[in-house]
Amino acid sequence: MKRLPLPGFDVKHAVELCASGITIPERAQALMNALPAIQSAESTYLHMAPTAQLYLIPTSDGVTPQLTGDLMGVVYKSHFMRAGSPSRGLYDAIRVAPPYNLCPLCGQRTVASVDHYLPQSLHPVFNLTPANLVPACSDCNKNKLAKLAQSAEQQTLHPYFDDLGSERWLVVDVRETTPPGVAFRVRPAQAWSAVLAQRVQHHFEVMDLAELYAAQGASELADISSGLVKLGLTGGGAAVRAHLEGEFASRFERDANSWKTALYEGLCTSDWFCDEGYRLIR
Template identity: 30%
Template sequence: MKKLDKPKYDFGDVLDKCLAGILRGNENLKTTILADKDKILLDGECYETEAQQGKLYAYQEMKRFHNLTKISTQTKDHYIHLYETYFVPEAKLETRAIYDEILNSAKEDCPFCGGLGTPKNLDHFLPKTKFPQFSVFPSNLIPACLDCNLDSKKTSYASTAEEQTLHPYFDKSIFFQEQWITADYIADTNLDEPGEFQYYVSAPSNWEDIDKARVENYFEDFKLASRYAKQATSSLKSKLRSIKRELDKGVSIQEIINDVIQPDIDDAPFVNYWEVGMSDGLIRYLRGNQAI
């Protein structure tokens, strides 16, 4: 749910750099990739077009995007080998530099969970075992933290429009610019002891039903309710102390909201950041308990 700029690298150039790193004794791999290059470049064009419309789910595994012909198991193995042996290893300086630049583009904030985790590797948005032609396609490589890469539904892929995961490079601006995650604060008995936050999806009413369903599924897939709540709870004590201190001075609820809570919303790196939901919950709690 954090927007990232599409990698600047041309798919054809990345393929050429991988091929240049293939040593003698592996001519069969080089010959196969060269013979297939025009086809996967066409697939790459289709990928970017459909990703912008949230329609990558419409394609079937082990098939070409541009003409739906089947991809052989041998071709699949070649592309996975190309990624693992000629793109990722640090000894392959030119391609590893591309890998690292894409990874570092997230600035240590995983785009899938909104910065809860630090990206440690590149995730294949469409898994390379099912869509091998995109093994080294820069637009299919997303910086991801270990929790999002290993523990979420990203080990699979969408087969319906509702299941389509938000694409950090291509998806609709509404997912990144409009708020759809918020939270309620459930107090213990008063503000002296921390309560808990319950995060949930509250998509704008004017959104299409498909888009509402997509963010609901995304929220569940990446376990954001529990992960956001844990993050909010860890910073709650200091925030409650600040609020209680102002209340004891006789400061009005609205002034506390303006001076203590609203700055966290204004300074958040993006609109669906965990701290925005936390602030929403605290504001609703304070306004609903004016006599605290």
Template identity: 60%
Template sequence: MKRLHPPLIQATDTVHACAAGITIADRAQALMDALPAIQRSEAEYLELGATGQLYRITPSDSVTPAIDATLMGVIYKSHFARQGSPSRTLYDQIRMAPEFGICPLCGQRNVATVDHYLPQTRFPTLNLTPINLIPACSDCNKKKLASVPTSAENQTFHPYFDELSNERWLIAEIQPSAPPTVSFEIRPAGTWDAVMTARVRNHFLVMGLEELYIAQAASEMADISYALEDIGAATGPDGVRLHLNSQFRSRHAHNPNSWKTALYEGLRDSDWFCAEGHRLIRNRSQINTMGVAQPAL
């Protein structure tokens, strides 16, 4: 979950670019005629988004009498997002904004698409509004689907508006088992209020981030198991802890709340893992995607 700078382009830019690529004259004119309504929706979005109140925007089934939600969806897909269209460069400008091309909604997978924070089918006036368009991986886009927030608490994270703080809030817990089991939880940052805490937890649930991070953590531990065994054999628990702390500090410097930062912090702070658990990673069991040990077949 990473903050992004809001797009520098506005709805006026995307509407003009799309209209320039539409060869059906009546459709192009209808889109241009809809620009004032689209601009009003953009202004409302910017005002409510800044205060975490996008759930207050009323859904609709049309932009103007001449453009309903279905036609607006066609304009988005066939003109704004289509390869080779005059507006495709604006689409790509939004899609490629995240650092290293990593999805800001999960912080793990590669961006592959652009997600409508408020969905196309329910908010057609926002279909071409850049501030409503979030670069995302395919999995996050699919998990969110066309869900519409109905309260402040059940809104998901919005990368253009929400600042989650660099204070540590993603925590990994290590449970003694063979192999070790990892779980992730949210520890509210001191700057969060109750609404932000509920929103982050809702985002984790909707996007399935705990399951994703558990699977990635299991793979990461398998990757480092041989090195930890060598370090433990040579220098004991203190040497293992020192190595894990170095890994934690490196990841914390880049992203204080990545799953890797949380994992290495949790491993470092577990006396059991530093003394014994690191030798149990290569157990004759398999770790399923929920982080639960299962007997090998």
């Protein structure tokens, strides 16, 4: 759930570059003839996305009578993203945009491909629209595959348009068990609208983020276990807490809502964990 800048080119550029690499004249012509319709759809998209209204755009099975949905799929796969094609550089620019190659939808796994926010099968007119092309890891891509939102609340987050702000919203509940457990959940930020709060929760569920972060968190606990025990032996719970507070502050400065920031905040604010829980990590 990381914000990304919109790609720095429009659909006209994408279509023209793509068409210039198509050697079947009728196919290239069908694409160029559809350009006005594709551009008009792009401006609708750019108008509706900032207010989370993309779910209202009607689905279709083609762009023009000549440019069917199936053909638009071929245009994307066999021409737009084909290695060595004139437009491949545009695809690559979108794919490599996220810092550290991290998927913006989960913030954890690496980007594997470019995903269509509005699915190709239902909205072929947006197959080449830069604002609809989002880098994603394969799990996030699979998790949201062709799921059609029926309401504003059912829309997953869009990295180019949704701003979650800098308030803390990803939080951890420490379970006082042996070994200690960590459960991640969304705590809606004050600044969010009711719709955004439901969308973040929906995104969290669709992408299985509670499960993903819990696994990462358990592994992180195992990594820091022996260091915490050593600290506890010399400085007791106060030293453990001070260390965890430092780790939280450092991560918070970089990203207020990474799973690590949430984890360390949960740990350093748990009296139970700082006093005895850290000794129970397996």
